Amino acid sequence: MIRLLLIEDDDSDALLITNELRRCGYEVMWERVDSAAALEAALAGQRWDAITCDWVIPSFSASAALEILCRCGVDVPIIVVTGEVGEEVAVSAMRAGAHDVVSKRHLARLVPAIERELRETEVRRARKRAEDALKESERRFRSLIEKALDLVGIVEADGTIRYASPSHEEATGYKPEELVGKNAFDFVHPDDRARVLRGYASGLRFQEQRGSTEYRFRRKDGSWCVIEGVARDLTNDPLVRGVLVNSRDISKRKQAEHILRERTRLVDAVFEHSVSCLVLLDRHFNFVRVNPAYARACRREVDDFVGRNHFDLYPSDARAIFEQVVETKQPFCTIARPFSFPDQPERGVTYWDWTLVPLLDEHGEVEFLLFSLHDVTEHVRALDVVRANEERLQVALQVADIAAFNQDRDLRYTWMDNPQLGYSLEQVLGRTDADLLPSGVAERIMEIKRGVIETNVGAREEVRVDSDDGRTRYYDLAVKPLCDAAGKVVGLTGASFDITERKRAEEALRADAVRLETLQEIYRAILEARSIPALAAAALRRIRQLIPCDLAILLLFDVETQVARVVAVEAIDPERVRDIVEFPLGDFSALSALAEHPEISLDDIAGLVIRSPMIERLASPGLHSVLIEALIVEGKILGTLNLAAVRRAAFTADHCKIAREVADQLSIAIHQTHLHEQLQRHAAELEQRVRERTAQHEAANRELAAFSYSVSHDLRVPLRLIGSFGEILQEEYATTLPAQGREYIERIVAAATRMGQLIQDLLTLSHVVQREMTSVPVNLSELAQLIVEDLRRAAPQRRVEFVTAPDLVATGDPGLLRIVLENLLGNAWKYTSKHSSARIEFGRFERDGVATYFVRDDGAGFDMKSGEKLFGAFQRLHSASEFEGTGIGLATVQRIIQRHGGRVWAESAVGEGATFYFTLGS
Secondary structure: OEEEEEEOOOHHHHHHHHHHHHHOOOOEEEEEEOOHHHHHHHHHHOOOOEEEEOOOOOOOOHHHHHHHHHHOOOOOOEEEEEOOOOHHHHHHHHHHOOOEEEEHHHHHHHHHHHHHHHHHHHHHHHHHHHHHHHHHHHHHHHHHHHHOOOEEEEEOOOOEEEEEOOHHHHHHOOOHHHHOOOEHHHHEOHHHHHHHHHHHHHHHHHOOOOOOEEEEEEOOOOOEEEEEEEEEEEOOOOOOOEEEEEEEEOHHHHHHHHHHHHHHHHHHHHHHHOOOEEEEEEOOOEEEEEOHHHHHHHOOOHHHOOOOEHHHHOOOOOHHHHHHHHHHOOOEEEEEEEEOOOOOHHHOOEEEEEEEEEEEOOOOOEEEEEEEEEEOHHHHHHHHHHHHHHHHHHHHHHHHOEEEEEEEOOOOEEEEEOOOOOOOHHHHOOOOHHHHOOHHHHHHHHHHHHHHHHHOOOEEEEEEEEOOOOOEEEEEEEEEEEEOOOOOEEEEEEEEEEOHHHHHHHHHHHHHHHHHHHHHHHHHHHHHOOOHHHHHHHHHHHHHHHOOOOEEEEEEEEOOOOEEEEEEEEEOOHHHHOOOOEEEHHHOOOHHHHHHOOEEEEOOHHHOOOOOHHHHHHHOOOOOEEEEEEEEEOOEEEEEEEEEEOOOOOOOHHHHHHHHHHHHHHHHHHHHHHHHHHHHHHHHHHHHHHHHHHHHHHHHHHHHHHHHHHHHHHHHHHHHHHHHHHHHHHHHOOOOOOHHHHHHHHHHHHHHHHHHHHHHHHHHHHHHHHOOOOOEEEEHHHHHHHHHHHHHHHOOOOEEEEEEOOOOEEEEOHHHHHHHHHHHHHHHHHHOOOOOEEEEEEEEEEEOOEEEEEEEEOOOOOOHHHHHHOOOOOOOOOOOOOOOOOOOHHHHHHHHHHHOOOOEEEEEOOOOOEEEEEEOOO
16 A cells, blocks of 8 residues: 555546556555645645655646645655656756656656655665664763763863763852863862872772762862762773762751751750750650659659650540540640649649640651640639639629720720720730820820829810721720829729710711701702703702712713713812713623612722722722712613712711612602603604615615616526527537537536526515515415416426315415415425425414414425525525525515515424425514
């Protein structure tokens, strides 16, 4: 078998070439190409044994083909086979990359030439594989040496360095080329040089690799690194011819060993002299080592523990904890754990803080456990007394909702019970009011407390605290000096009473009266306004009387232009917002999200990590608090009411409620104004559209009439001449023409006839679009019977059963409906023609109260995957050789049904027939 690619424009020449190969005993698999694209596709899709190329190709030159083959790196015999063999052609072909040139007149040379080139190609490929393998071997060896972490070098017998690996640079600072030619012993520390020379000389004398040697090597920067190396005498090896030295920098290891020794000495000192109890156990809880502090706490000697098991000596339920630490390899810590000494019952229950830490070996397994303990028995007993007193005091303070506290002279809290403002005791101790409260409030409170310390006189005052989260609290603060036994003020003591609810109730009564009055003014101003800008401006002016804000903006959304336009603006500093006219609608979050959350309140937009472009615009003038209320009517977002303030957390829940009420009123008013404007605008647009559509329809009809006239008169005449002259040739010269000529004439006459039918179908389609329609009752059953009778007369030999429902009457244009049935019944007749007998049915049924007509056959059918092309002009699902037709009939049917206000569709399966359905409008 030989795979042959022929670059040839003539099938005959290709057959000659392949026959020559078969004659010589080859089985040939071949492909012919005659263009650059076909050549590149053939090269990509198949691997070829040989390629032949004609020198002269009308649409694709041999030189271009050879250039493509060379560019693609094709390594197969390329033989130029041409009818024009000359010296000039042969030289040009060989220069272009051909391996040989053979004349088409002497194809006997082709097979020997191909066989010779195949042999040479195989030799060339084998040589290349050998060269590639050698290069790869050399590359791997060099890569191994070049990338090795060890320092690899080759020195002469006298110590001269002949090669140094790149790893020398990282260890010594010298580039390899800086070491080559130097004597290696010049870099060895003077104190180590004699020892290294003796070992080197011994290795040369006994021709063997000596044990490793440690010595100090001078780096390029003058410092010394510690090197561990071995040398092997390979002077008799023809590839090396020198002493191979393999060494590594162990400076870090030596340094680590020194650090480890120092740390061991330090650990021993800490272990022996620590005041904490320290115990070292093995993984089975046997004592390995205890320090004197532990022996004293247990009232034993140090030597009493070594070699004994901890739980044999002191049984307890803590064994499960020890086993868990060994299993999980995680440390464990406990505080004030009770323990009773079994050999010392007089001590009663003692309490211990202790920690158990696993120590792992080099394999990650637990080797030892470090057990450290501290006796806290006296501390626990004292805490029990203090805790009981504190609990009594805390209950009293919580019932009274009082925060009691002590502070030193620097006003740092030293004690507090029942902390307020959300702080815990840990957050308060050691800090001052300046650390815990807003700056303005803290300064006032600390001023009061400093006065108490300086005057030694108590004070009481009502304090307001505005926290960063926007909440306001009120406190009744009482403070008294705290003195020592000598009467000197050492701090102060006090209490804070939360009176926020009482203050809020008072403020709420006052605010409700003002809010109701202002809201009434806003509603009255909205009703009196005549336009959207006017009512928006009136609302914004008054809303600032209820809600303290530095900027108020009303935006309306235009979804079509994706713009949010500013309708009205009220600001303390109008100059800062004079350029605010409109925003891109994309600056807001998704409108669906705004519909679900119509209210957005932000206490400080400067602290947001991710801010929308809209928030960025509000932040640019230095604003912090933002309140956004969506204007929503019937689920549709009209825009937003936007309030902003320089102060952080400026808007309360009451402010949000007021803004929501105003936004609802604005939404209703704006929606009503929009509806009135849209009604006027739509009336004018409708009148203009009627005028434009009428003019477009008239122009389209004129253009369609001109097209129909051109098709009917200008195309039919030459087609009639072609058909007529073809028929004359058939009748008068049939006997004188060869069989091939008679076949050509028959094709010409058939094509002219088909073209005439296609023009007729196009004219029918154009008439369907432009003709005036009438609407009268039409008996579709009678129409169908007449059409089927015409079909039977045209093909009396066919056996077709036709079934039609009687008296199917519809309202429509009689001529157009006849065209519909002619096409549908004609298609059913045509696509059942391959069957010896067939059945065609025309009927009607009701679907959802709509009359649906259908034509069903048991013919060839079609694949529904291609159904979308069914009603397109010139779209056919069967080839012309299988079923004749122009592909315009169903497109005409669809146009007629659409003009009647109905729709048409089909259902089918290959080999199972087809059903076409259609409806007619009311």
